[in-house]
Amino acid sequence: xxxxxxxxxxxxxxxxxxxxxxxxxxxxxxxxxxxxxxxxxxxxxxxxxxxxxxxxxxxxxxxxxxxxxxxxx
Numbered sequence: 001x002x003x004x005x006x007x008x009x010x011x012x013x014x015x016x017x018x019x020x021x022x023x024x025x026x027x028x029x030x031x032x033x034x035x036x037x038x039x040x041x042x043x044x045x046x047x048x049x050x051x052x053x054x055x056x057x058x059x060x061x062x063x064x065x066x067x068x069x070x071x072x073x
Contacts, residue, residue, distance in 0.1 A: 038054075039051055
C-alpha cells in the first residue's frame, strides 16, 4: 500500500521543482538581455579593461553553472 506521506512529499518536491525551474529560466533570460545591453565596440563605446574583467567574471560564473549542470545531467 502506498504511503500517503511519501506521495505528499513527492508532490511538494515536484511543485517546488517546477517553481524553481521557471525561476531559473527567468534568470537566464534576464542574464541574456543584460549581456546584450553591455557596451560593444561596434556601437561606438570605448571598451576598457573593466568591461573585460566584468565579462571574464560572468564567464567564470557561467562556467561553474555549466559544470554543475553537466555533473547533474
